[in-house]
Amino acid sequence: MMNERDFDKIFALMEVSFPESERRTYMGQKELLSDQHYRLITETNNNNQIFAFLATWEFPMFRFVEHIAVDPIMRGSGVGGKMITKYMKESIKPILLEVEHPDTELAQRRIGFYERLGFHLNPFEYVQPPLQKGQDDLPLKIMSYPQLLTGEEFVFYKENLYRNVYKIKD
Known part of the structure; x- marks a missing residue:
């Protein structure tokens, strides 16, 4: 289980790294740690300080990368690309973001950036449901x-995301 300091x-x-519309509240984010599908992958320096993370949802048919972020002082160093590439290499399922x-x-x-890693931009209309109360x-x-x-x-994937990630009951 992740300790408080690491989560903070x-x-x-x-x-x-993300505008308010693209993240949950502190408590909302923390509650995800108890969800069996949710996983945080971190990168740490020699002092065991976290400087990057990848937040992902692992489902039977696919994987969903919800957030990937690198400490501002480390951005542009290739860390994010290496993290997502490693994640892609270990995956036998489709990955969405x-x-x-x-x-x-x-x-x-x-x-x-994602296209250079092998991702494809899909043409479909899509909205992310609000992550916090009062948002659009x-x-x-x-x-x-x-x-x-x-x-x-x-x-299929959208319905799974809405139901499991965004907790929308259809």
Whole structure:
């Protein structure tokens, strides 16, 4: 089980790396630690300090990367790419992740980063349900590895995400 200090470091990294609309509250995030599908993978330095993490959901048919973040002082060093590449290499299931629409330079760069790793930007309309009370749906895109999704696969994965990650009861 993850200790309090490690969780606090991960949550602090989450706060500097993602806008409020793309993360849960502290308690909401902490509650995920008891979910059997949720897993945090961390990278630490020689002093055992966490400087990067990958938050993932492991399901029978696929894997979903919810967050990947690197300490701002370590960004651009290749750490994030190495983490996700290692994760992809150990995977026999498809991997999905959400990205912003490619209408800003930063979003385009992020999509390009994942495409260089082997992910594909799917054409389907998708929204991330609110992660905190009072927030709106967030229009995003789904990227998938190792290939583009069919319409049927997209619907299957989306329904699983909504039910298991976002706790939406249909």
